Amino acid sequence: MLNEIERLRQVSQRCLAGKPLGRDLANWLGAALKSYLSRQHRTVEEALGLRFAQGGVPWWREEAIRKRDAALRELAGRFFSGLSPGAQAQRIWTLATRYAAAAWRFDHGGGGMPGSYRGTAKECLWRAFASGAAMPIGRRQLRNILGR
Numbered sequence: 001m002l003n004e005i006e007r008l009r010q011v012s013q014r015c016l017a018g019k020p021l022g023r024d025l026a027n028w029l030g031a032a033l034k035s036y037l038s039r040q041h042r043t044v045e046e047a048l049g050l051r052f053a054q055g056g057v058p059w060w061r062e063e064a065i066r067k068r069d070a071a072l073r074e075l076a077g078r079f080f081s082g083l084s085p086g087a088q089a090q091r092i093w094t095l096a097t098r099y100a101a102a103a104w105r106f107d108h109g110g111g112g113m114p115g116s117y118r119g120t121a122k123e124c125l126w127r128a129f130a131s132g133a134a135m136p137i138g139r140r141q142l143r144n145i146l147g148r
Helices: 002-016 023-037 059-079 085-102 121-130 139-146
Strands: none
Touching: 002 023, 059 085, 059 121, 059 139, 085 121, 085 139
């Protein structure tokens, strides 16, 4: 499914830039749309190969969760590597709840990460919040994410 999402992103970028799709992308998109229009698939997502993962999580939510979890693991690894997963989760939870209350409400509408966050813990926090997945999350869930 990740391959299909990447193809769809390439189609979008090329269309917006006014560039031709190329034979492979055009064939893939044409076949998918034909299968949808001929009612071989119930939804455009199915025709494009974008199926829900186990548990019914939509592909776009699963992708957001992966991005969030990667940012949180990076935060733990870069800034709290000497601590146990439980202590890391506590520190990150504290930072995330403070960030949510104080800065995210201003940062999320800014069009990008503030430059002053580069190289700091706020860079990872900003990416976790900007992922589109639920943030902040509880300490137990953080421990589970960091333990993987």
